[in-house]
Amino acid sequence: MSQTLNGRAPITVFDKTAAYTILSSECGCCFTNDGAAGAIVLTLPVGEEGLHYYFNVRAAQELRIDPNGTETISLPSDGIPGAAGKYLTANALAESVHLLFVDGNWCVLGYTGTWAHEG
Numbered sequence: 001m002s003q004t005l006n007g008r009a010p011i012t013v014f015d016k017t018a019a020y021t022i023l024s025s026e027c028g029c030c031f032t033n034d035g036a037a038g039a040i041v042l043t044l045p046v047g048e049e050g051l052h053y054y055f056n057v058r059a060a061q062e063l064r065i066d067p068n069g070t071e072t073i074s075l076p077s078d079g080i081p082g083a084a085g086k087y088l089t090a091n092a093l094a095e096s097v098h099l100l101f102v103d104g105n106w107c108v109l110g111y112t113g114t115w116a117h118e119g
Contacts, residue, residue: 027051034058047101054098062091076111086118
């Protein structure tokens with residue numbers, strides 16, 4: 001039996017210091033840049049309905065979340081999707097975002113801080 005906290009399994013946290021391609025099997029996990037000495041790119045898997053991931057800036061370095069080339073990520077502040085294949089980025093400590101793939105795109109369930117789309 002898995003360990004639970006208040007009846008729910010804890011969220012697994014992965015600290016990444018270099019580029020990484022996220023797996024669909026890591027759905028529900030949190031990815032950080034803790035320990036990164038520079039910008040890192042976290043590439044999302046090809047979207048499947050219901051996939052969701054958490055991201056948290058733990059080093060004052062750029063953390064980029066890169067979707068599949070045909071998918072979009074909504075901007076947390078206004079919900080407007082960026083262009084297909086364009087990343088979402090933040091670089092200040094404690095900025096976070098929770099993304100869910102639904103209706104063919106990555107939408108934001110919650111966020112803190114200031115996130116921007118690739119220009």
